Amino acid sequence: MTLSGDGVDLAERLEKRLDDKDTHIYTKEKYAKETTKIIDADITSFMGRIMGEYDVLCCIMATGIVVRAIAPYLGHKSTDPGILVMDTHGDFVISLLSGHLGGANDAARLIAKRIDATAVITTGTDVKGTMAVDVLAEKIHCVIDDFTDAKDITALILNxxxxxxxxxxxxxxxxxxxxxxxxxxxxxxxxxxxxxxIITSLDTQKPEIQLSWVKLVPKKIVLGIGCRRDTPGKRIIEAIQATLDSLNLNEKGLKSLATIGLKADEIGIKEACDYFKAKKVIISNEMVQMVQSRFEASDFVFQTIGLYSVSEPCGYVASGFGECLLEKQKMNGITLSVWRAEN
Structure with missing residues (x-):
């Protein structure tokens, strides 16, 4: 994104060096070319529209302009995109926002390497050559349970x-x-x-530790799910929450919801996946048939869809044949089973 002709020239050079990435160039209409997109509003309004559409935004313009433009839309480090700032000569790439979770630090290093620039990284753990809690969480495929706890532990690491x-x-x-x-x-x-x-745990209970601590929650929980047609998403979400609560399992560890192709377009399941930031996994009928003999069969289900079971075979397969934490539970038209995925 740039507001000048020189910036467009640099953006085009950068785009060529990032041909292995999905990139778009935005600029004002007066500097636009055939391959660029138009910034059709003032920069602050435009930034508000575009921040949710990209993982990383590289702004070839003055740092002050960028700071003022993004300020009204900043949410949390776990959701904000990575923001980079570059000068129009391409000498420096500044990681301005979301250096770790947003990927700005890695993006700055990549761009600097591709165009022979200097990456400007100011996050304390990177400067000191150590590791922040959020970086560790990302490397081992976990989410941070409480960011205040993570900040406290990272401060101890830095010290x-x-x-x-x-x-x-x-x-x-x-x-x-x-x-x-x-x-x-x-x-x-x-x-x-x-x-x-630092503790890796799916448990919602507080550890009995008289020290500062932070919990990292691995994305390991897989739910096998079946439901009646057009079951509302709100009911599915509530059923999942009640089920996980009964097991003292942290919903942040929910990795995926697994079901059969017949349920692939169920709006309620999609809404639940969106709510929990979980992946929807579709298990083929053939795969279900291969493993369904392991689980309790239902003649009614077989007469309805041609399979003897849905929830448990789907959860079993989607978890990589993992550990069953809860056999299928029927809740007013919703069937759930809970699995711990293998690494």
Missing amino acids: DEAIGLINEENCDLDGVTLPGNIELVADKSDIEKYAGV
């Missing part, structure tokens, strides 16, 4: 305090190089030697 990592959910740490002051806790009886603790 070189000893941090323990309790990997209750056996998250995959292969390929993750932990900073020197973060170490895996082999024996919980030694927990008092740490200034703070």
